[in-house]
Amino acid sequence: MASMARKRALIVDDSKSARVILSRMLEKYDIEVDMSESAEQAIHYLQQNRPDAIFMDHLMPGMDGLQAVEAIKGNPQTATIPIMMYTSQEGELYVGQARALGAMGVLPKQVRPVDVSKVLYELHLLPDRRDWSAPALEPVEVDPVSGAAKPSGAERREPAAPSAEWGHRVEQAIKEQGVDLRRFVIASLDSFATRIISDVRGLVPAAPPSPEPAAVAASNLSMRWAWLGGIAAALIAALSFGFLWVSSRSELTQILNQVAALNSANAQLKRSQQDLTDTIKELSGALTNALPAASMGLGSAGSGAAGPASLVRTEPVPYGEVAMDRSRLDFLRDLTGRLESQGFRGVVRITSHAGAFCLSGNAADGYAPAPAATPLSKCDTLGNPFEESLANSQRQSVAFANLVSGIRQRSAGAISVSVENAGAAKTAVAYPARADSTSAGEWNKAAAANNRVEFAVEPGAG
Numbered sequence: 001m002a003s004m005a006r007k008r009a010l011i012v013d014d015s016k017s018a019r020v021i022l023s024r025m026l027e028k029y030d031i032e033v034d035m036s037e038s039a040e041q042a043i044h045y046l047q048q049n050r051p052d053a054i055f056m057d058h059l060m061p062g063m064d065g066l067q068a069v070e071a072i073k074g075n076p077q078t079a080t081i082p083i084m085m086y087t088s089q090e091g092e093l094y095v096g097q098a099r100a101l102g103a104m105g106v107l108p109k110q111v112r113p114v115d116v117s118k119v120l121y122e123l124h125l126l127p128d129r130r131d132w133s134a135p136a137l138e139p140v141e142v143d144p145v146s147g148a149a150k151p152s153g154a155e156r157r158e159p160a161a162p163s164a165e166w167g168h169r170v171e172q173a174i175k176e177q178g179v180d181l182r183r184f185v186i187a188s189l190d191s192f193a194t195r196i197i198s199d200v201r202g203l204v205p206a207a208p209p210s211p212e213p214a215a216v217a218a219s220n221l222s223m224r225w226a227w228l229g230g231i232a233a234a235l236i237a238a239l240s241f242g243f244l245w246v247s248s249r250s251e252l253t254q255i256l257n258q259v260a261a262l263n264s265a266n267a268q269l270k271r272s273q274q275d276l277t278d279t280i281k282e283l284s285g286a287l288t289n290a291l292p293a294a295s296m297g298l299g300s301a302g303s304g305a306a307g308p309a310s311l312v313r314t315e316p317v318p319y320g321e322v323a324m325d326r327s328r329l330d331f332l333r334d335l336t337g338r339l340e341s342q343g344f345r346g347v348v349r350i351t352s353h354a355g356a357f358c359l360s361g362n363a364a365d366g367y368a369p370a371p372a373a374t375p376l377s378k379c380d381t382l383g384n385p386f387e388e389s390l391a392n393s394q395r396q397s398v399a400f401a402n403l404v405s406g407i408r409q410r411s412a413g414a415i416s417v418s419v420e421n422a423g424a425a426k427t428a429v430a431y432p433a434r435a436d437s438t439s440a441g442e443w444n445k446a447a448a449a450n451n452r453v454e455f456a457v458e459p460g461a462g
Contacts, residue, residue: 009125010055011035012039013086020363021364022116024363024364029117031120039062046075046077051081052125053082053123054072055085057087058089066098066101069103079102082124084104088108088394091398094398105119105122110386166255174248178244196230283445283449314454318451319448323396325396329399331455335457336348336407336411336415340410344414344415346457346458348455348458349455349456351454353426353452353454354387354423354451355384356431357443357444362380373439374440376434376435
């Protein structure tokens with residue numbers, strides 16, 4: 001029977017690294033991939049080609065992803081092509097807007113291979129649909145302080161740690177095997193004894209007229225040998241059972257030792273995570289306390305002359321999180337609200353800085369901070385590939401961008417917001433020396449402090 005034709009997908013993204021990462025994931029499923037770096041180029045491509053699915057980025061120069069989805073769905077020639085938004089944007093409002101325009105859903109850029117396979121089943125790019133216990137696209141939040149990922153729903157599912165329950169299950173299985181083995185030995189002995197008795201009866205005459213003493217002696221000797229054989233078989237079976245029991249107990253001990261080692265490693269990992277969280281809190285507190293009380297410049301902001309920007313606050317950004325979002329969004333909303341209430345006129349300057357992390361992983365499956373005990377020389381990469389893969393427009397969430405544009409309108413031009421990206425050029429905390437004794441935990445403490453967003457205010461002319 002002829003093989004099925006290969007499916008084809010179109011990736012539309014202005015980021016080259018994002019296009020390469022997703023294309024590699026799709027090619028693992030034998031899917032042919034075409035790529036476009038803009039929405040306009042994708043629409044021109046669709047005039048001559050019909051892919052089986054489209055993965056569309058949101059924020060792009062010129063026509064953005066949502067406008068492109070509306071144009072594709074509005075054309076009868078391309079309206080039936082399924083579209084999946086492939087973007088760092090998230091939130092129920094954005095997902096609802098994308099679905100209203102015709103997209104099937106939203107696939108995050110920090111995606112796992114298992115999420116890609118689920119989405120491919122939903123897009124009918126794979127032949128069968130497996131039974132998954134979790135939804136294909138489950139939103140994920142990141143704690144702004146600890147950097148730990150957690151589900152965004154009301155119910156938080158904690159990962160199950162290894163426990164001694166496995167040891168009890170293994171021991172129960174060994175006991176059940178012992179019972180089965182005992183039944184097998186008893187049945188074998190009964191069968192062996194029955195066969196011996198049958199053989200002995202065949203040797204003894206049914207009704208000897210006058211048994212000779214020699215015949216009686218031979219019969220007794222045969223019976224003795226038969227019983228000796230049965231006893232020997234029983235001893236061999238008992239020894240075998242004992243050997244199996246000792247081996248099973250030894251394996252059970254090894255399994256219990258492994259479970260204990262896993263519990264110890266898990267406890268050490270939790271301690272390292274807590275130490276990193278405490279360090280970030282201490283560094284953030286030190287940076288905040290180091291600012292003079294008058295640095296806010298809010299007391300005379302409404303009438304003072306223009307001057308240099310005063311640093312107001314530094315917000316840490318966990319690795320893998322969009323800089324202009326989360327707690328930074330909440331602080332900007334609170335800061336501008338206070339400035340408006342005091343009649344401030346001027347500029348709020350927001351500058352993002354990138355930290356260089358010690359990471360484990362690869363470009364296809366993604367990177368994550370290496371375990372704290374890992375030597376610095378064993379890091380798979382040293383840098384910030386997540387930050388480097390984002391365009392300037394992707395460093396702000398939709399809610400953050402809407403807040404920035406709304407501040408100027410709400411204040412009638414009195415307050416404007418300037419957003420800049422300084423990269424990794426300026427550090428707040430010095431990195432440790434790159435030595436063999438330096439660990440990933442020590443290095444990533446400095447990287448976490450340097451991966452930050454700084455807020456400053458610059459009063460305008462009165």
